[in-house]
Amino acid sequence: MATAPAPAEAFLKRLIDLVEQERAAEESESALLFSNAPISLLERNGLALGNLSGQTSIGLGGRLLVELERPSAYHTSPTYPPHDFRPGDVARLRQHGSGGGAAGGAGKKGGKEDKGKGKDDGGVDAVVYRTTATKITLAVDEPPDDFILPDRIQIVKVANPTTFIRQLFFLNRALRQLDAPLSPLLAVLLGQKKPSVAQRRPADPALSFIDDNLNESQREAVDFALSSEEVALLWGPPGTGKTHTLVEIIRQLVLSGKRVLVCGASNLAVDNILARLSVPHPNFHEPIPLTRVGHPARVLSGLTRHTLDAQSAQSxxxxxxxxxxxxxxxxxxxxxxxTGGKNRxxxxxxxxxxxxxxxxxxxxxxxxxxVVSEVVSKAKVVLATTHGAGGRMLDQFDFDVVIIDEAAQATEPACWIPCLKGKKLILAGDHLQLPPTLKSSDRLTKSLSTKNAKPASSPPPPASPDGKLSLSSDLEVTLFSRLLAMHGPTVRRMLKVQYRFNRKICAFPSRELYDGELVPDPSVEDRKLSDLEGVEADEDVDEPVIFIDTAGQAMYERAAEDGKFGSDSKSNENEAEIVRQYVETLVNANVPPTSISIISPYNAQVVLLASLVHPQYPDVEIGSVDSNQGRENDVVIVSLVRSNEHAEVGFLRELRRLNVSMTRPRRQLVVVGDSDTVAQGSAFLKKWMAWLEDEALVRVP
CATH class of the missing domain: 1.20.5 (Single alpha-helices involved in coiled-coils or other helix-helix interfaces)
Structure with a gap:
């Protein structure tokens, strides 16, 4: 009889299965989108852009840069329509109209696979380098021989399997390590050992802090992270200075002679830390040798001097x-x-x-x-995404400490890549904000439109920690939330003072999500819009929270039009018009359009809002709730969309999405929605609607 696999082995194999499921889901979606879909359908869904013109230049590492615009010969406006191309995405660039379908003969040349080239009727795969309203720049690592930029160009977004291949490689490496004695860190991660953590205490008075402006909870978190032997979790609610605290920890580690690998779930998270570290501090005189690993196309342009490519070129x-x-x-x-002529x-x-x-x-x-090894070996701090940490240039290097920012937004398999390179792990994040975005969860997401759907309204609770390893139900169970569930609050410290929003905006999330411990710093607790230069004070402008309640007004939602960008979504024309009118009110009170953000949980509503607001106010930021995680602005207007006779709220009942929505503004939160519909969605939504009706300035359209 075969013996049951050991818990650690079963756990890692379960993660491997979940990665394979996610990979299959993404490949399945790509096949559906690209196998026979006409380019016009992909354009309507924001997955392709056509009739473009371009010019080339040589960028870092000898890469070919292609800058694309919408020429007046084919378009009435140079501004791109709503689309889903973001820096770091992979896009296929080719002759407009080539191939029989969107995918065409991708990866084929003469009937044989052309590995690594991504050729498709003269097309190439490239990385989106930068996007603006009127230009998209792509970076091509290895353009095929004799590739000539077409006169008319189209680009199509494509899936990138490399992420999954790398995760599987490192999970299998972890499996092989089970045959030998585990390092203390891996023993803790796999439930073979309890973490060695210091008892809760005030920050060590002997510790000399570099930053004199750290508050008490930040100092305690720094001390805890430095003194923990295997694992430390930094719980950073919105606006609490998580990056600020991590920079202090990194500097302290460097002072103590440690080499540090700093990772993030996104390129932006990594670059935010890099930007802070690269600025000299008056109490830290020697500049830290920093190296940013990753494709230069995915690094903020102002930081490219720190990239491995740039530093290699300066050798x-x-x-x-x-x-x-x-x-x-x-x-x-x-x-x-x-392409022709006598000079060809x-x-x-x-x-x-x-x-x-x-x-x-x-x-x-x-x-x-x-010179790569020489550059990396000189760096005291190496920065990369969790995926980028698995690149060949870091294969021969180990680190004393691995830090992962946005750890509650990274899948656990992604975190295992850097985890295998360090002796100690520090995770920073907030498990009460949005989890990783997953293709394999799309079926669940779509099911939320039904009244009887019962999605999880919160992440796995860290209740009754027993230190035992259990199999992950899905990839939404992050390493951060799993360790918190296994070991409880002894492995984490919470940052308790937030520097973003005023007292009233802070009240509800603090009470309902952060055990009443999240408090505003005195410098922000009385923030109001009229503090901005030129803004006229009145009742609406200076009210911190406004609720425009459409209940009883028959302002019903509608499903997005089939085949449009944001289909399988919802929109609400009446709410969109209310938002436009409120933006007009703010601008008339001299609130700068750049100080206003509009967000919605539904992509169809985002597109509708952009079509109504941007013609008059192009500088107002409009996006989905998910895309605004980590962002902030003076005014944030939230359009909830859902209004129907069946009390269907879809994924509005996801507590973490609501938390992101209500914690983006600095000075004013404006909520537009139907309280009758929304309040019936969940117990949390009922509390939120009751709080808005009691505490906000309520307006009826």
Whole structure:
């Protein structure tokens, strides 16, 4: 009889199964979208953009940069319509109208697989480098030989399987380590050992803090993170200075001679820490040697000097690298500069030049790769996404401490990549904000539109911790929430003072979600809109919380039009018009449009709001609740959308999404919705509606 697998083995195999499920879900979605879908359908869904023109240049690492615009010959406006292309996404660039379907013959050349090239009728796969209202720039790592930028271009968003391949690789590496004695860190992560944590106490008075402005809870968190031996969790509710606290921890670790790997669930999270660390502090005189690992296209432009590519180019071989880059740009300019005419290079001469381009590219990478180890070995702090930490350039390096920011928004398999590179782990995040976005959860999300759906309204509660390892139900169970559930509050410290919103905005989330311990700093507790220069004070403008209640007004939602961007979604035209009118009121009171954000849980409503508001106020920020996690503004207007006779609220009942919604504003929160419908969605929604009716300035449209 076969023996049952050990708990740790079963746990890791369960994570592997969940990664495979997520990978299959993403591949299935891609197949449905791209196999036979006409390009016009993908454009309406924001997954493709067509009839573009472009120009090329050479970027960091010899990459080909392609800047795309909407030419007036094919478009009435140079501004891009709503779309789903974001920096770091993978997009296929090709001749407009090529192929029989959106996917065409992707990855094929002459009937054989063309690995790594992503070719498709002359197309290439590229990384979205930067996006603005009128321009999208792509970075192509290795353009195929003889690739010429088409006169008319289309781009299609494609899935990137590399993330899953890397997660599976490191989970299998962890499985193999079970055959040997586990390190103290892995023993704690796999429930074989209880974490060695200091008892709750005030911050060590002997610890000399670099930043004199840390509050008491931040100091306690820093001390706790430094003194814990294997694992420490920093619970950072909105606006509590989580990044500020992490920077102090990193500096203290460097002072003590530790090498640190800093990761984040997103490139933005990593870059926020990098931006803070790269600014000298008066109490920390020596600049910290920093290296940012990752594709330069995914790094904020102002920080590219810290990237591995840029630092490699500044080494002793930089002059030669620049010469090779110049030669490469000149040759590619000649070869890609035109499609015809008497000056076009043809025949054997063209073939010879392409061979030279290929050789130059190899030489560039060889010389640049030769200094990678030297650059990384000199860095005291290496920064990367959880995915980027698994790159080959870090294979030979281990770290004293691994820090993962936004750990409550990263899947556990993603966290295992950096975890296997460190002796100690510090996780920072807030498990009461949105969990990771998952394709394998889409079926659940869609089911929420039914009245009887019973989604989880909160993350797994950290109740009755017993230190035992149990199998994860799905990938929404993050490493942060699992460790908190296993070991309880002894492994975490909470940041309790928030520096974002005023007293009234703080009241409800503090009471209902943060045990009444989240308090505003005195510098923000009385914030109001009229504090902004030129803003006229009146009852509406200076009220911290306004609720525009549409109950009884028959302002019903409607399903999004099939085939449109944001389909399988909901919109509410009456709410959108109410929001537009309120924006107008604010602007008339001299509130700058840039100080106003509009958010909604539904993509269809986001598109509708943009069509109504942006023609008159293009600087007002409009986006989904999910895309606004981590962001803030002076005024945040939330359009709840749901209004129907059946009390269906869909994923409004997700407590974490509501938490993100209500904690974005600094000075004023405006909620537009139907209290009769929304209050019936869950016990938490009922409490929120009751609080709004009691504490907010209630308006009826």
């Amino acid at each position: 002793d071989t930089s002059e030669l690298l620049n010469d090779i880059k110049s030669d490469l740009a000149a040759l590619e300019g000649q070869l890609r500069g035109g 290079i043809r025949g054997s001469e063209r073939k010879k030049m392409w061979l030279e381009v290929r050789d130059l590219r190899k030489e560039f990478k060889r010389r640049q790769g030769g």
